[in-house]
Amino acid sequence: MLKTIKIPEKAYKDAKKLKKELEKEEVIDGLYNVKLSTAVGYAIKSALENLERRKKFLSSAGGWADIDGKKLIKDIYDSRKIGMGRDINLD
DSSP, rough: OOOOOOOOHHHHHHHHHHHHHHHHHTTTTTTTTHHHHHHHHHHHHHHHHHHHHHHHHHTTTTTTTTOHHHHHHHHHHHHHHHHHOOOOOOO
């Protein structure tokens, strides 16, 4: 379903610029003549994906806040000293 919306002149110019870039770079496979509505839809989809990615990133922030960093680093270096190799008998 198509809806008519009013957008500022700058947003319209930016959408036209995006339309040309999408055609030039062939970002959408098989689409050589991009409609303005497709460019606007692409911009909205990209913006929503970026917001979702940011939301996931921010939700993970602080996930390691309760871990003692110095102890973690010491444990990593200690485990490297132990070694994971196996003894091999070549007889």
